[in-house]
Amino acid sequence: MKNLDIELIKFMFMLTVISLYFNVAISLYGVVAKANLxxxxxxxxIFQDTVNMFTILVGYKLWRPGLLLQPPVLTDLSPxxxxxxxxxxxxxxxxPQAFVxxxxxxxxxxxxxxxxxxxxxxxxxxxxxxxxxxxxxRVYIHEEAx
Amino acid sequence: MLRDLIFVSLLVVIILALxxxxxxxxxxxxxxxDIRFIAKNYLNLTYNQEISWLWAASPEAxxxxxxxxRGLDTLFETVVFYGAILAALTLFRSISKVxxxxxxxxxxxVVKRITAIVTLAILTVAASTALHGHLTPGGGFQGGAxxxxxxxxxxxVFGKQFFIDRKITYNKLLSIRNISxxxxxxxxxxxxxxxFLIGVESxxxxxxxxxxxxxxxxxxxxDVPLGGSLFFFNLFExxxxxxxxxxxxxxxxxxxxxxxxxxxxxxxxx
Numbered sequence: 438m439k440n441l442d443i444e445l446i447k448f449m450f451m452l453t454v455i456s457l458y459f460n461v462a463i464s465l466y467g468v469v470a471k472a473n474l475x476x477x478x479x480x481x482x483i484f485q486d487t488v489n490m491f492t493i494l495v496g497y498k499l500w501r502p503g504l505l506l507q508p509p510v511l512t513d514l515s516p517x518x519x520x521x522x523x524x525x526x527x528x529x530x531x532x533p534q535a536f537v538x539x540x541x542x543x544x545x546x547x548x549x550x551x552x553x554x555x556x557x558x559x560x561x562x563x564x565x566x567x568x569x570x571x572x573x574x575r576v577y578i579h580e581e582a583x
Numbered sequence: 584m585l586r587d588l589i590f591v592s593l594l595v596v597i598i599l600a601l602x603x604x605x606x607x608x609x610x611x612x613x614x615x616x617d618i619r620f621i622a623k624n625y626l627n628l629t630y631n632q633e634i635s636w637l638w639a640a641s642p643e644a645x646x647x648x649x650x651x652x653r654g655l656d657t658l659f660e661t662v663v664f665y666g667a668i669l670a671a672l673t674l675f676r677s678i679s680k681v682x683x684x685x686x687x688x689x690x691x692x693v694v695k696r697i698t699a700i701v702t703l704a705i706l707t708v709a710a711s712t713a714l715h716g717h718l719t720p721g722g723g724f725q726g727g728a729x730x731x732x733x734x735x736x737x738x739x740v741f742g743k744q745f746f747i748d749r750k751i752t753y754n755k756l757l758s759i760r761n762i763s764x765x766x767x768x769x770x771x772x773x774x775x776x777x778x779f780l781i782g783v784e785s786x787x788x789x790x791x792x793x794x795x796x797x798x799x800x801x802x803x804x805x806d807v808p809l810g811g812s813l814f815f816f817n818l819f820e821x822x823x824x825x826x827x828x829x830x831x832x833x834x835x836x837x838x839x840x841x842x843x844x845x846x847x848x849x850x851x852x853x
Contacts, residue, residue: 450614451606458601462594470587496622499614508720509644511630514808521631530622531644538649539660542724546667549831553671556835 446500453494460487474555474565478548485544489537496530509534625652630808636794640802641717641810649722650816654788658771661820665764668827675834689742698740705733713821717810723817727824734829738836746833753833760826767819770812774798788812 464487467480500506509531513520559565562573605613618626628637629647639647649657689695713726737745746752771788777798778785784796790811792799800811810817 447614454605454610454613455598455602458598458605462598466590466594470590494614495610496618497614498618499612499616501616509626510718510720511642511644514642516630516632518633521627525623525626528618528626528644530618531625531648532619532622534645535648535653538645538722538724539657542660542664546664549671550667552835553674557674 443499443501450494450497454491457487457491457494472566472568474558474567478551478555481551482544482548485540485548489540489544492533492537492540496533498529636792638791639811639813640791640800640808641813642808643717643719643810645720646717646722646810646813646817650813651788651790651811654771654790654816658767658788661764661767661823665760665823665827668760668831671831672834675837688744690740694740698736702733702736705736706730709733709821709825713817714814716817717813718808723820724824726817726821727828730821730825731828731832735832735836738832743833743836753830756826756830756833760823760830763819763823763826767816767823770815770819773812774800 461484464480464484468477468484471477471480498506505527506529507527509528511521511524513524516524555565558570562570564570604610625648626644628634629639629644630642631638639651641647641651709726709730711726712721712729713723716722716726734746734751774785774789775787777783778796783798785798786793786796789796789798790800790813791802800815801809802811803809
């Protein structure tokens with residue numbers, strides 16, 4: 438029974454990893470194939486979040502019978518060596534979480550900057566469709582040449 | 584159409600290849616039986632008073648890693664974030680000089696009263712997330728991000744006149760952000776400065792005393808763990824993020840004509 442539990446957990450974990458691959462593929466498709474800049478931006482944020490999710494998942498560890506997994510937060514404020522040993526045994530990996538915090542902040546900075554640029558582009562060209570923007574630019578260059 | 588088809592099939596092939604790699608153990612044992620050796624070290628040292636020359640004085644391991652063990656990295660990451668905010672603000676810089684961006688008187692009285700109560704709750708949760716960042720999951724950035732929802736709500740529900748009546752101006756928000764950033768920088772070098780003044784060896788980003796340096800930030804305040812410098816970092820980051828986000832929201836929620844005026848002056852627009 439216990440082995441079955443662990444096999445089930447491994448299967449669910451694999452399913453999560455593969456669904457994240459699908460998410461990456463769909464968001465990459467959005468970034469490359471969609472002509473609308475806002476849709477590109479939304480796809481990019483989905484891509485960022487998926488990668489972050491994947492990083493956190495890497496820090497997770499296998500649940501085993503008798504092991505109570507917990508976040509890397511020590512709840513006992515005057516810990517004995519035994520409490521600490523138990524804490525180290527039960528906690529998930531804190532490093533990916535710390536990296537993801539950094540990634541979220543940088544991702545937010547990029548999103549903020551891109552949003553501002555999209556706002557500017559929409560005011561300049563009255564559209565956020567890259568194909569239309571390209572076309573209007575070509576018309577302008579043609580007029581210049583004539 | 585054909586291009587789309589090729590692209591989709593390429594993605595499907597990539598997914599299948601990655602899935603095969605993962606399934607056949609390309610990423611190692613998933614999920615791993617145990618955490619990595621380095622993670623064990625961090626977990627063991629973060630709040631281990633018996634090895635006090637290596638501890639970060641914070642029961643929350645993620646905050647300890649973010650602001651102490653790799654604090655310089657986080658400081659520069661903060662700089663990148665404010666660079667982006669600054670860039671966004673610079674693109675619309677003259678809006679700050681438009682004294683009046685208002686026309687809306689806000690939504691109905693019912694919405695306003697409910698929002699007032701919710702805003703208080705949001706600010707309380709934000710402050711708790713930021714100030715307990717070294718004790719529970721959370722931290723300055725998360726707290727700041729939560730707090731910035733409150734002014735966004737107020738802007739939408741009460742209208743911008745509400746901010747102007749209470750003299751919450753662009754310059755004041757900018758000052759909050761800048762002062763918090765300066766204090767953030769100061770916290771990272773405070774012990775270094777103190778060390779210079781009293782002639783003791785110390786480091787940038789020093790939190791607790793090391794074997795060759797005896798200076799420390801306080802670990803406890805009235806019997807509650809303070810997390811050394813982590814509490815101050817969280818507090819200043821909270822203020823700076825909340826101030827910076829509010830600034831950006833104020834700008835991006837300006838009237839269309841005000842924003843468009845920024846772009847006038849160029850004949851063709853690009």
